[in-house]
Amino acid sequence: MLKDTSQSFLAAKSDSMAVRAACRSPQHFDAALWRSVCNDMYWQGVLVPEVHEGLALGWVEMAIIMEAAGERLLTSPLFAVTQSTALLNVCLQSAVRDRCLADIASGHVVSLALTNAVGSWHTSGVSVSDSGDGLTLSGEARFVPFGFAASTLLVVAANEDQSTSIWVVQSDAVGVSVQHTPTLDQTRPMSEVRLEAVAVSEAQRLSSDAGPLIKQVVALSRILIVADQVGVAQASLDLSVEYTKERSQFNRSIASFQAIKHKAADMMVKVEAARSLLYFAACTADAWFAQEATDAALQEAAYMASACASDAAFFNAGSGIQMHGGVGITEEYDIQLYFKRARSTESYLGRPPEMREAIACQLLDGGEAWS
Amino acid sequence: MELTFTAADELFRQEIAQWLNENLRDEFAEVRHRGGPGDEHRFVDERKAWERRLAEGRWTCIGWPEAWGGRGASIEQQVIYHEEYARAGGPGRMGHIGDTLTGPTLLAFGSEDQKARYLPDIRSGQAFWSQGYSEPGAGSDLAAIRTRADFDDGSRQWKITGQKVWTSLAHESDFVFVLARVDRDSVGHRGLGFFLVALDQPGVTIRPINQLTGTAEFNEVYFDEAVCAADDIVGAPGDGWKVAMGLLGFERGVSTLGQQMLFQTELDEIIRLAKLNGASRDPEIRQRIAEAHIGLRTMRYNSMRTLSGGEDGSLSREAMIYKLYWSSWHRNLGKLAMDVLGPDAELLEEGPYELTKLQSLFLFTRADTIYGGTNQIQRNLIAERALGMPKEPRGQAK
Structure with missing residues (x-):
């Protein structure tokens, strides 16, 4: 429905x-x-x-x-x-x-300024300082989704004692500059946010010790990205199968060649596996908000789904270009747009090897990972 | 997406768990965790005795209707049964083929007389069955079978001549169901019959196939005018293909969660060894262990999607990928086990050729991607049935 x-x-x-x-x-x-x-x-x-x-x-x-x-x-x-x-x-x-x-x-539009100059969320590129006549934020955040369209920014900043806080800043406040960043994938535009001694008050503070909270927000963000990737993987499969049914060579539709069919079957395996993990992760997120799932369970569900869906989207879009043959690399056909979206989502909040390493930490070191 | 079990289901779970706990002990302690794939030839007599113990508790054929001694168990209850059976370390079922293939086939397509003659002994653990589909020239192309069945008007019997292959445990079984050609001039799916044949007779010769593991679970079965009664054909002559294939569409994967518990045991053992011998510090091994863990969890949620899906018996997309997914995963797990073991992977349990469990896993999982439809056939099925891609033109019959 x-x-x-x-x-x-x-x-x-x-x-x-x-x-x-x-x-x-x-x-x-x-x-x-x-x-x-x-x-x-x-x-x-x-x-x-x-x-x-x-x-x-x-x-x-x-x-x-x-x-x-x-x-x-x-x-x-x-x-x-x-x-x-x-x-x-x-x-x-x-x-x-x-x-x-x-x-x-x-x-x-409210955008989250979470990632620093190198795209990491472990340390903020923005810091809070108390100049004596009030608190100010200075520094930069990059890879901010749709920052240029935002009226309000949620800014993650490092406190003087290295703990983390989150602030609500209006985009048009004095000292704030937001610039669109040209990107390889134009369907997910991003921005660079610069803050130069932006004055903030206590009333603008969302959280004063946000470290643990950010960890969960990253997991939840990954689940949203995974859903996008499952869509990309599915559309890449559908577009490519459709194309191969129409394209004829050697007096046959090329979809009748096993070399093509087996590639398509592998693509379907990837997308269905990712979809199973996506809906498990979404159920886990609901359970987590209802306090019926632990933080670790939410993290793990997101790591697993992200590892699987990132691979699925990239595999399917890449295989899709191959199945399209020459037209796959033209501007005219859409498969290239999916290929670019698969790539941009893959690296946005950690690549699959990082997700797997986090799982390995849980399984092999008995420790809790934080990727 | 969790399957929801009712209070009655949970009582059912307690009942089977308690029964297994009380019965899978003493003389049956040694068969716990034995007789699975790659180990099917072990403890045969003990596992037959176990079937009779299961039957006493009404724990065979639980999916059959109560009129035939089953429990008419729901999908959820069958899932629970397989889960608890695996959890308790229940041995590989000698009665598996009769319970899940012969029985449902007869219930769907058999005559009342056939049901009365064959179902009670399957249910009670007295009669063991094997399956006769594949032939040397009919593997992936199953419809190419050449075994013949001719009706002999004098003796009023069917006479079967030909060769079947990959019949697991035929030498330990009482009966085999045989797909054979009733019309000599027919080709492909047409002109076949589905026969119920006793194995203990002069026209049947059984030869074991020695496998790469040094063991022999599979057999070749030769039929040289082997006989069965006029009414031992299921359905009409010519309906054999329909009967043989009829139930495949209704496989809802009730045993998949139980299978995954065995996989989890294997993965846990590999993780234990990796921590013990330091392989857990190797970055590449870490990636692969994580990948295996993710794959197993994927199978679980995939099965949940399948089991919580519609009741119409049609295979959903996630059900169609399952065989290809688990067989590839399991094969990779076998290789992972060897790589975690390192140089020790070469050392046998004992001479002359006694394999460790993980060596057996490594070698036997190469069969997983072949039997029950090779990975290549699975990909064809996915492409044709789920994605609507055209069939490859067939070669000319010779």
Whole structure:
């Protein structure tokens, strides 16, 4: 039901032409489409609590929508606001948190400035200092999803004692500059955020000791990315099979050659395996929010799903280009767009070997990993 | 996505767990964890006796209707049964073929007389069955079978002549079901019959096939005018293919979770050894152990998706990938075991050729990607049935 409505909405509004137009536009996305996502589908509010005008649905529903978004290369800030919602939902209640959630529900873009200059979330590139006449934030964050479109930024910063805090900063505040970063995959645009002695007050602080919280937010973000990757893997398979059925060589449809069929079968194995782990991870996220699953269980589910789905998306999109033959490397055919999205999502929050190493730590060293 | 078990299901779980705990001991202690794939030739008499003990507790054929001595167990209960059986270390079932293949086939396609003659002895653990599908010239191309069945008007019997191969434990079984050609001029799926044949008769010769493991679980079975009664054909002459294939679509994977418990035991042993001998510090081994762990969990959630799916018996996408997925995973696990062991992987348990459990795993898992439809055939099935890709043009019959 949700799957069907999501797919048919995107089939109409986010087809190949629309995606390409969004990528080419000076705004780097289609603001009208985002308004339609917010007004007609209300996807920005899926995880927002009811008191803030959200739908308060679960992670399985969100995964279904994100999967459909990946399938259609949706070029909109859906991931950015959902990631921010996940963070806000795990923060303690405060006036500033409530305002952010309400902003998201009403369609404002709120982006999380989490990763530093080298894309790591282990140490922040922003620091908090107390100059005597008030607190200020200085430094930079990169790879911020849809930062250029955000009215509000959630900024992760290092405190003077090296602990971590999170601040709500308006994009137009004095000292804030947000710049779009040209990227290989134009369907997931990103930004660089620079802060130069941006004055902040205690009232803007979402969390004062955010280390453990960020760990869970990274796991939850991975689950959203996994859903996107499952969509990419599925669409890559479907597009390629469709193409091989139409393409004729040696007086046969090339889909009748076992060399092609076996490649397609391997692609289906990859996407179904990833989908099984995705929905397990989404169920685990729901259970975690209901305090029925441990932090470690959430981490593990995300590591497993991410390792599997990153591989599946890249394998399927890469194999898809091969199955398309020469046209696979043209601009005209869409498989190249999926290939680029598979690559950008693969490295965004840790590559598969890092996910596996984290699992290995749990299995072999009895220790808890933190990737 | 967890399967939901009702309170009644949980009582059922307690019942089977308790029964196994009380019975899988004393004279049966030695068969615990034995007789699985690669070990099927071991403890045959003890495992037959175990079948009779299971039957006394009404723990054979639980999926059959109560009228035939089963329990009419639901899908959930069958999953529980397999899980608890694996958890308790229940031995490889000698009655497996009768319970899960002959029985359901007769229940679906057999006459009342056939059911009355064959089902009670399967259920009670008195009669053991083997399957006669593959032939030397009919492996992946099963429809190419050449074994013939001719009806002899004088003796009112079917006479079967030909050769079957890969019949596991035929030398320890009482009966075999045989797919044979009733119409000499027929080719392919048409003109076949499905026969119920006693193995202890002059027209049947059984020869073991020695495997790379040094053991012999499989056999070749030669039929030279072997006989069965006029009414030992299931369905009509010509319906053999339909009967043989009829139940495959209804395999809902009830035993997959039990199988995965055995896989978990194997992986746990490999992890234990890796920690012990330091292989756990090797970055490449660490990646592969993690990969194995992820793969096993994938199978679990994949099975859950399958089992919580529709009741129409059609195979869902995730069910269609299962054989290819688990067989490849298991084969990789066998190699991982050897790589974790390092130089010790070469050392036998004892001479002349007694393998350790992990050596046996390494060698025998090469069969996993071949039997029951090779990985290549599985890929064809996925491509054709799930993805709608066209069949490869067939070669000309010789």
